[in-house]
Amino acid sequence: MTSHAESMIREVMASEAYRTAVATLTAEHERTVQNIITLTQIEAPSFQEATRAKAWREMAEAHGLKDLQIDAEGNVTGLRPGVGNGPLICVAAHLDTVFPAGTDLTVRREGTKLYAPGVGDDTRSLAVLLAWLRAMDAANIQTRANILFVADVGEEGPGDLRGMRYLFQKGPYKDRISAFITVDSPDMEHIATGGVGSKRYRVTFEGPGGHSYGAFGLVNPMFAMADAITRLGAVKVPTSPKTTYSASVTGGGTSINSIPNSVWTDFDLRSEEPSELDRLETGFLDIIARSVAAENAIRSTRNGPITTNIQKTGDRPAGQTDPSQELVQLAHTAIAAHGFQPRFESSSTDANIPMSLGIPAIKIGSGGTGGRAHSLDEWLDVAPEPSIRGMAAGLATLLALAGVV
Amino acid sequence: MTSHAESMIREVMASEAYRTAVATLTAEHERTVQNIITLTQIEAPSFQEATRAKAWREMAEAHGLKDLQIDAEGNVTGLRPGVGNGPLICVAAHLDTVFPAGTDLTVRREGTKLYAPGVGDDTRSLAVLLAWLRAMDAANIQTRANILFVADVGEEGPGDLRGMRYLFQKGPYKDRISAFITVDSPDMEHIATGGVGSKRYRVTFEGPGGHSYGAFGLVNPMFAMADAITRLGAVKVPTSPKTTYSASVTGGGTSINSIPNSVWTDFDLRSEEPSELDRLETGFLDIIARSVAAENAIRSTRNGPITTNIQKTGDRPAGQTDPSQELVQLAHTAIAAHGFQPRFESSSTDANIPMSLGIPAIKIGSGGTGGRAHSLDEWLDVAPEPSIRGMAAGLATLLALAGVV
Numbered sequence: 001m002t003s004h005a006e007s008m009i010r011e012v013m014a015s016e017a018y019r020t021a022v023a024t025l026t027a028e029h030e031r032t033v034q035n036i037i038t039l040t041q042i043e044a045p046s047f048q049e050a051t052r053a054k055a056w057r058e059m060a061e062a063h064g065l066k067d068l069q070i071d072a073e074g075n076v077t078g079l080r081p082g083v084g085n086g087p088l089i090c091v092a093a094h095l096d097t098v099f100p101a102g103t104d105l106t107v108r109r110e111g112t113k114l115y116a117p118g119v120g121d122d123t124r125s126l127a128v129l130l131a132w133l134r135a136m137d138a139a140n141i142q143t144r145a146n147i148l149f150v151a152d153v154g155e156e157g158p159g160d161l162r163g164m165r166y167l168f169q170k171g172p173y174k175d176r177i178s179a180f181i182t183v184d185s186p187d188m189e190h191i192a193t194g195g196v197g198s199k200r201y202r203v204t205f206e207g208p209g210g211h212s213y214g215a216f217g218l219v220n221p222m223f224a225m226a227d228a229i230t231r232l233g234a235v236k237v238p239t240s241p242k243t244t245y246s247a248s249v250t251g252g253g254t255s256i257n258s259i260p261n262s263v264w265t266d267f268d269l270r271s272e273e274p275s276e277l278d279r280l281e282t283g284f285l286d287i288i289a290r291s292v293a294a295e296n297a298i299r300s301t302r303n304g305p306i307t308t309n310i311q312k313t314g315d316r317p318a319g320q321t322d323p324s325q326e327l328v329q330l331a332h333t334a335i336a337a338h339g340f341q342p343r344f345e346s347s348s349t350d351a352n353i354p355m356s357l358g359i360p361a362i363k364i365g366s367g368g369t370g371g372r373a374h375s376l377d378e379w380l381d382v383a384p385e386p387s388i389r390g391m392a393a394g395l396a397t398l399l400a401l402a403g404v405v
Numbered sequence: 406m407t408s409h410a411e412s413m414i415r416e417v418m419a420s421e422a423y424r425t426a427v428a429t430l431t432a433e434h435e436r437t438v439q440n441i442i443t444l445t446q447i448e449a450p451s452f453q454e455a456t457r458a459k460a461w462r463e464m465a466e467a468h469g470l471k472d473l474q475i476d477a478e479g480n481v482t483g484l485r486p487g488v489g490n491g492p493l494i495c496v497a498a499h500l501d502t503v504f505p506a507g508t509d510l511t512v513r514r515e516g517t518k519l520y521a522p523g524v525g526d527d528t529r530s531l532a533v534l535l536a537w538l539r540a541m542d543a544a545n546i547q548t549r550a551n552i553l554f555v556a557d558v559g560e561e562g563p564g565d566l567r568g569m570r571y572l573f574q575k576g577p578y579k580d581r582i583s584a585f586i587t588v589d590s591p592d593m594e595h596i597a598t599g600g601v602g603s604k605r606y607r608v609t610f611e612g613p614g615g616h617s618y619g620a621f622g623l624v625n626p627m628f629a630m631a632d633a634i635t636r637l638g639a640v641k642v643p644t645s646p647k648t649t650y651s652a653s654v655t656g657g658g659t660s661i662n663s664i665p666n667s668v669w670t671d672f673d674l675r676s677e678e679p680s681e682l683d684r685l686e687t688g689f690l691d692i693i694a695r696s697v698a699a700e701n702a703i704r705s706t707r708n709g710p711i712t713t714n715i716q717k718t719g720d721r722p723a724g725q726t727d728p729s730q731e732l733v734q735l736a737h738t739a740i741a742a743h744g745f746q747p748r749f750e751s752s753s754t755d756a757n758i759p760m761s762l763g764i765p766a767i768k769i770g771s772g773g774t775g776g777r778a779h780s781l782d783e784w785l786d787v788a789p790e791p792s793i794r795g796m797a798a799g800l801a802t803l804l805a806l807a808g809v810v
Contacts, residue, residue, distance in 0.1 A: 098660075157661055196618060200661055212673045213601055213753070216649035222670070223652070226634035233628040233703070244621035247628070248665060249658030255503070255779070256562050256605055256653050256671045256719070265627070266661045268617045298638070314661070348618070374660075 319355025724760025
C-alpha cells in the first residue's frame, strides 16, 4: 500500500478521537448486539423493507443526522455534515434479506453466537452504522467531508439494486457522491473492488400442448428448452475476466400424459467485465432463438409453433474500482492494521452501481464472524474482541477518508 | 363383420327382452342422469376411491347381484349369475378421476349439458352399468354367461391399472374371466382393440450445487438433464406400431444465483407393441447414463458428481385383441347397428391388463357426447336420444356376448 495511505491510517489510529471512539464501540457493544437482534427480528424481504426502514430511522434519530428521511424508493438517508465545503461520501448497509415474509426470524442466542436468518447479511451492518455514529458523537469527531449514512432497499436478488439505482441516478443525492462504501456481511478479509455484473432471465417456452400419445409429433417446448440449455452449457467463457452462466431453476408441464403447454427456466449470466457480459447475453439470446427454430423445424407446428416469453428479471451492471484509488488503499491499510489479512475480490453488491458510474466504491465487512448466509441456519458470532476490532477497522477507513479535523 | 356376429346382434335387437330393456333405459333416463351427478360430486382421485366405491356399491345393492363386495384392492365387484355352467365375462367402469382431492366437483347443469371434472371420464359409465342392470332386471333377462360387474380403482395415470392387476392376477376372479369390456368415456365411435403400453419415469438429477458465480465450473444437473431430453428428442420411433415419447413435467432448483442441487423430469414412453416399447425404454435408460457421464466429463466433479435417482412411476403392458375375436365383431356390429360409425384404435385403458394376458378385451364408450376430459371444464351432454342409443348399443353387445336364454 502507499505510504500516503499508511500515514493517514497511522494518524487516525494514533488520535485521541479514534481511541475515544473505539472505547465507545467497546462500552456500547451489548447495545449494538441488542440492535442487531431487534432489527433481525423485523422481517424485510426485498420490496417489503418499510417496517425495518422505519425502525432503523427511529434508532438513528438520536444521532443528530441532518435531513434524516425515507426517500421515494424506500432508502433511509441521513447526513452527518462536515465542517463545510467538503465532498460528500456515502456509507451504506442494506435493509433487505432473501427470506420471504412469514419466515421465523426469532434470534436464538447461544453464548456469543446469534442464530437467525439475515442476522449477518446484512442486519449486523445496519447496527454497525449506528455504532459508528455513536462513537463519532462521543468523541466529538468532526470531518472535512459530509457523510451520508444510508440503510438501503433492494440489494438482494429480485431487488436488483433498486435502492442504489435511485440514490445514484434519481434521488436528491444524484451526482453528488464522490466515494461509496457498502458494509455488507461480517467477513473483514475480502474487500470487493470489482462489481460482478449480471443479467438474469426467465425464459418461458410455450407451445400448443396435446396428448403425449395422441398428439405425438407436435412440437414440445421441453425439447426447445433442453436444446437451449444444452447449447448454453457448451459456451466457452474466459476465466479472466471471470464470466459465468447457470441454468438455475426450472418448472412447467401439467401431467405425465401431456405434451406441456409451457415450461420455463431461470438463467443467470455474470461477468466482471461489461463487454464480456454483453457478449454472453447476445450469445444466450441467439441460442434461445436457434433452439426454438430447431424445434419448430424438427417437429410439427400444425397446431401452432413454439414461442418464447423472454423476461429480463435482473440487470446488475459490472464495474471496477482501481486498486490505486485512495478509498481502496485506505481500506486495505486500515483492515491490515487491525490484524486482518485483506484481499481484493469481485462480487455483486450495492457497490456495483457507483462502480458502473465511475464513482470509487468498495464493499467492506462489518466485523465478527458468521456463516450460512442465505440459509435458515445463518449465524453470527458477536464475541466482543474480534467484533469490535472489525468495527474499528471500518471506522478508521471512514475517518481517514472523511478527514478528521 | 362376420355374418355370424351380424345374425347374433340382429337376433338380440329383434327380441322382446331387448325392446323392454331399452324402454327401461328410456323410462329411467333421468334417474341415470341423477346417478351421474351424485357420483361425480363424490371425489375419487386415484388411490382415494373408497367413498365413491361405497356409494356405487349401495346403488348396486338393489339389483340382486351375488357376492357384491369391495375387494382387497378397492374394486367393487358383483356377479349377475347366468343359468349355469356358462363362462364368466366381465364389464367394468373405473371409479377414479385425475382430479386431486379438494377440486370443486359441483355439477353445473345447463339444458342437457353437465359440466364437472370427471363427469364423462368415467363417472357416466358407472351410472350406465347400473342402468344396464335395471334394464336387464326389468326385462327378466337371463344369460348363459355369468356377468361380473366391476367399478374399479386405479385406471388413471398414477393408479397404473392397480385395480385390473388385482382382478386378473390376484383376486378371487383371477384366471376365470374369459372376455372383458371396459366402458370408458362417452365416445361410441372408437372401439379400443389395442392397448398401448407405457413406461413412465421420474428421473431426478442430483449434484453438489453451489453458488452460480463462485462455484462456476462445477457439474450442473440441469445440463445433464437437458442433454438427456435433447438426446431423447432425436430418437427415431416407428409410426407403426405407433411408438411415442414425451418429456412432460419438470421442476427443481432453489434460487437464480445457485447451481441447483436437484432437478427432475417426468418421462412418458409408449408403444402399441411390447418389443418396441422395450427397445425405447432400453434406449432411454442408456441416454440417461450417457448424459450423466458426459456432464461429469465436461465439468468439474471436485465437489461431487452428478448422480440420478430413476423412479419407475408407471408400467402399463401393451396388448392386442384380434379383430376376428367374437367380442370385437359383436361390439362393432352392435355399435354400427345403432347408427354410429365405429372404428378401431389403440389406447391405454383398463383393457390393457387382460389384453396383455391374452384375454379378449375391448374398450367401448358409454354414450352421449362429451369433451375436455382431464380438464376442469370437462362436459357431458345427456340429451336423451343419443345418450340412450349409445347405452343400447353397449347393452346389445353385452347381451349378445353373454347369450340371452
